[in-house]
Amino acid sequence: MSGPLAGVRVVELVGIGPGPFAAMMLADMGAEVVRVDRADRAGRSGPSLDLLGRGRPSVGLDLKAPGGPEVVLRLVERADALIEGFRPGVAEKLGVGPDPCLERNPKLVYGRMTGWGQEGPLAGAAGHDINYIALAGALDGIGRAGQAPVPPMNLVGDFGGGGMLLAFGIACGLIEAARSGKGQVVDAAMVDGAAIQTTFIHQMRALGMWPGPRGTNLLDSGAPFYDAYQTKDGKYVAVGALEAQFYQELVQRLGLEAEDLPPQMDRSAWPDMKRRFAELFRTRTRQEWCEILEGTDACFAPVLSMEEAAGHPHNRHRGTFVEVDGVPQPAPAPRFSRTPGAVARPPSQPGADTEEALLAWGFSGQEISELRAAGTIS
Numbered sequence: 516m517s518g519p520l521a522g523v524r525v526v527e528l529v530g531i532g533p534g535p536f537a538a539m540m541l542a543d544m545g546a547e548v549v550r551v552d553r554a555d556r557a558g559r560s561g562p563s564l565d566l567l568g569r570g571r572p573s574v575g576l577d578l579k580a581p582g583g584p585e586v587v588l589r590l591v592e593r594a595d596a597l598i599e600g601f602r603p604g605v606a607e608k609l610g611v612g613p614d615p616c617l618e619r620n621p622k623l624v625y626g627r628m629t630g631w632g633q634e635g636p637l638a639g640a641a642g643h644d645i646n647y648i649a650l651a652g653a654l655d656g657i658g659r660a661g662q663a664p665v666p667p668m669n670l671v672g673d674f675g676g677g678g679m680l681l682a683f684g685i686a687c688g689l690i691e692a693a694r695s696g697k698g699q700v701v702d703a704a705m706v707d708g709a710a711i712q713t714t715f716i717h718q719m720r721a722l723g724m725w726p727g728p729r730g731t732n733l734l735d736s737g738a739p740f741y742d743a744y745q746t747k748d749g750k751y752v753a754v755g756a757l758e759a760q761f762y763q764e765l766v767q768r769l770g771l772e773a774e775d776l777p778p779q780m781d782r783s784a785w786p787d788m789k790r791r792f793a794e795l796f797r798t799r800t801r802q803e804w805c806e807i808l809e810g811t812d813a814c815f816a817p818v819l820s821m822e823e824a825a826g827h828p829h830n831r832h833r834g835t836f837v838e839v840d841g842v843p844q845p846a847p848a849p850r851f852s853r854t855p856g857a858v859a860r861p862p863s864q865p866g867a868d869t870e871e872a873l874l875a876w877g878f879s880g881q882e883i884s885e886l887r888a889a890g891t892i893s
Contacts, residue, residue, distance in 0.1 A: 518545020518847075518856040523689065524876075526590045527551060527571070528611065529865075530600030532644075532669070533677030533705065534628040535567040538598050540682040542570030543847035544856045549872045550863070551576050551587060557866025557893030566844050568862035574873060575866020575893025582891045584610035590876050591616045591623060595692070596685050600628040603638050613700045623698040624688035628681050630672070632704030644672035644705065651676070651709035656716060660730030660737065676708025731782075733757070739788035740765060740779065743818055744796035751818035752796060752804050765813040769795055866893035 516522075523546040527538040535550075542548040548571040557575035577583050588611065591597060597616060599606050606612040606627075613625045630647045631637040637650075648654045648671045649664075658665040681703035688701050716734075719725035724733065731737040740756040756765040762779050766772055769792075777784035796804065801817050808815035819827060825836040825843050837846045840861040847856035869892050873883050886892045 516545045519854045521545035524594045526594045526597045528599040532673045534600030536678030537681040552865035554893040559864040563862040563864045565862045570859045572868030572872040573863040574869045578609045580891040587611045588619045591620050596624040598626045603633050622692050626685045626701045630705045633702045644669035647672040647705040648709040653709045672705040677705040680708035739792045746801040748800040750801035755814040761814050
């Protein structure tokens with residue numbers, strides 16, 4: 516394994532979305548992660564397209580079978596961290612909650628991924644990304660003026676406010692455990708993660724720089740110089756010329772420098788300027804605007820599809836996207852100069868690596884045979 520987390524061992528009790536994303540990020544950075552999948556999901560053939568499962572082997576385990584929890588606790592003995600994404604209380608009922616795990620390994624960092632958190636009036640309720648970012652106050656600010664809020668896919672809650680938050684929390688816990696010799700529980704809640712991502716907007720509101728409702732402010736499509744515009748060929752471009760010098764360059768390259776334009780920050784003029792910009796951008800194709808604006812200080816970029824993004828020269832130069840077994844996907848990030856991360860292996864089908872992984876984590880061949888005979892592992 517390569518990467519700054521080489522030598523770190525993690526047990527992942529597989530869930531959906533943000534938990535696997537956190538485990539993927541740790542594996543990309545060199546951690547040795549073992550996925551504990553449900554045994555009844557095992558047996559599928561062919562390559563897996565579960566990209567969030569890349570970089571780590573899969574063990575098929577029935578946690579409700581005799582000896583199932585003990586398999587997890589045996590893995591925990593050799594682990595530095597554990598990831599689970601059950602509803603609050605479920606891991607405890609299964610016998611793999613924080614208490615037995617930390618009793619077995621006092622240095623363990625026990626990472627918990629939920630939407631609402633481990634306690635609170637909503638802790639036991641079902642939900643998804645859109646619900647968590649709504650309650651955090653993030654969703655209300657995303658969208659056009661006079662229109663309904665627009666869900667930003669499931670990036671803000673599941674992945675930014677969930678998986679990344681958990682990966683950060685586990686990394687912090689590992690650093691602290693190395694100093695203290697003691698593990699602890701990391702409670703990563705998507706509602707908390709979505710909320711902390713709005714800190715800058717709270718700052719802008721406190722300063723009086725975010726006075727209006729959705730779609731009328733500096734960074735939410737209210738400003739003409741910070742928005743996406745349709746081009747002649749039906750595609751889109753994005754401009755973000757916030758600073759005065761960048762706005763001046765945008766104006767000059769758009770051919771508007773000779774016009775008597777209102778001051779950049781005159782909010783009363785923004786609607787008219789947005790219409791002016793929209794009319795202008797529709798006079799050329801996206802590629803023509805790229806030839807005029809891309810790579811300049813006008814703060815410009817074409818709005819690319821995910822397929823197009825992988826082929827853009829800048830992304831190709833940086834290796835922002837990679838192919839693993841012929842499947843295009845984002846590369847590990849961030850970059851490290853001395854210990855770069857990497858995709859160690861393509862994703863496995865659930866349970867495909869049960870014997871290989873258990874042997875690597877200290878189980879004997881005899882023990883594996885007995886667990887298979889008992890129906891505990893796939």
